Amino acid sequence: MNDDEFPVDGASRQVEAVTMFLLGRLDGALRYCPQPVQRIFAGRMLRRAMIAALRQEGHAFTDARFQTWFAGLSTLSDPPARHARSPRAVCEAILAEMSHGTWPLLADIAARIRPALRAPLDLDADRARQDALDVTAQARSIIERCMNSGIASPLDALRTLHGEIASSPLFAPSAQAPALLKVGQRQVNLERPSACSPRWALEMLFGEWLRAQDVLPCALPLPDIVRLDTLGTNAPDAARALRAAALESALRDLLTCLGESARSESQCRSILEHRSTSRAPAAFELLAGFGAMRSSQIETMLGASRLGVRGMLASLQDSGLVVRLKISGAYMFDAPHISTEAGPVHRDEEQPAFSSAALDEYAASLSALDRLLGIEDSA
Template identity: 35%
Template sequence: MIDLHDPHVFSAGEIRIARDRALAALGRLDGTVAGLGGDALAIFAKRLVTGCVIDALRVERHAFTEGRFAAWCAGIGTLSDEATNRQRSPSQVMRAVLGELATHSWAPLAEAAQAFHDVAKPLADGPRSPDEADPVDDLWEAHELAASIAPSEEPNLALAYAEAAREHVVFAPRETQLRMFGDGAYRKTYQLTSAGPPTWALGLYVGTVLKADGLLRQALPLPGAIVAHALRQDIEGGERYLAHYTAIGRAAEALAKAADEARGADTVVRERCASLRSSSRAPSLARHLAGLGALRSDQIERVLGLSRAGVHGMIASLRRLGLVSSTKVSGVKLHAFVVNTPTGEHVRSGRPTPLASLSTAALDEFDGAMKAVDAILTKSQTD
């Protein structure tokens, strides 16, 4: 283990600073998450699940944008236009991550993973190689590796975990391969880019190690906390440690920011939906969109158990409140959480009405029917 107090160690000062910053970031993350209320905590957990899935797919070398990811989860299009025959199945990777998080010891995360699983319906993958490695096996290896790390006497920010992964057959970076092609008279050597190690699986369990060391109250997964550069065999120890501490710090800062954003989103939803009746499901829909990202109407129907008319009515109400924006992708509408200026249109107040005794489902159906009537009247007046 590197001695951070040895002035002759390569970049010892930089390493010490990176470690201290990472410790401070983990402290802020732990305190911020502990201070979240129930609804804000649910939004944060959903964003964390989404972040874990996105990190896994990008480590597996799938290139995509945020919009493309939402469209893929909605079953509207492929995750990427690039050929994916050299990458593992994106839907298989996603299912492995969700399956693992759905059994997490922290209830909000497990519930968020189940909610993501219920709404995500990506398109079927193309033909895959029968020799393709199962990502579930990577998760098992990461779990066993994390369980083998003994708590450290002084905080090393899961450095022992990363060092053990560096020697592991699954997680050690592969060497670059050279291949020669030619017909005898003409030959050319190509350098094949090796597949990177599945560091996303290590990131799902790094929180287990940090919790054992007393640095986190919950064994939170930290997407991006373990990076391939810190596992390489061909760089000095000081450079590896610096890369590891920097990655841990950035991952913790990103999650702390997500927690702050979740609190802010919950506050906005609470304030702007105060005029709605107390039984309205619209605030719940806004919070789902804030956590899971853009969804199509039938996904919302599944996650909230509502009718199509009820969903349309709530979307209309949230759009007037400046909380939802809808865009079309391949002719299908995706509804995303936003914080826009309210349109100023009338939104039903929360005062008791003769309809107050009706069930939520009946009220949602009523809202949808009224919206359809308004549309017909508007059309007839313009004709």
């Protein structure tokens, strides 16, 4: 269905209303949830931003393959994408940008994860890194220009952002252009692949605009809110509805992720509540947030000794909060909720399920939060 066929009616207005409702709900949830939950959530947001960016660039991989690639145990995909930007350079640019963001918790974990990136180096690493940094610099310039426009409505902000994309040589998707290749006495028409719009950089920074307008208490990356199919349309109402639907989907994903972060934190707290002097909860937050890592990566992120990290991981394994995975002859440690479907993985122990008590506690906490915010289930 194209923009001209999209029904602009009460259903479209309802999408906008639901979107604004979800923004309010996310705002309240973030303001009232505990710091440990926010730290786990921040790790997940950083990971999601990188995975979304790499897939937008054209790399094909599973979530589990991303973790092993990030740990330096595998390539990202087989075969590698020919025309995509360097995956390592893209992740380095995202980590650099996020480490200077306005949300302290996200900036902190990005800064700590940067030296833990063990992905294979590119052949032309300097050029690839500069290309990715140029993308984020131009995205930051566009977002800052939009923020100075005085527009406060999130949906109007999205409309303005899409207008900037349409006029940008970098972010507007380019049409395929034929190329001529001379082979002996013959000329062969080739189709050059369309240049990928690096919209991930704008989606990573759009949350700064929402934070500046006090729509959200912190700047969150919002993957997949840009709808390139609404650029240049002659149906502005339909385009607005499509963009509202994209934002609604992103907000639902964020609320789900925040709920999962709360459940993970509750499970950890209930099991480790009598070990207040241990740093094991900090290691768990990293794994529950960012995902599977090698012990050497955890050492780097926590600034802890090898012996200290070994003790933390042993404590978490004994408590059933962490599992050990063997991949390519190396060990990685993971919180049980992370998918590990790719590659030859051998678990040292069975993954424990969340207890019914923990699930009941999670549901009760969300209900209490809804009552605090004045949110009814029928809304």
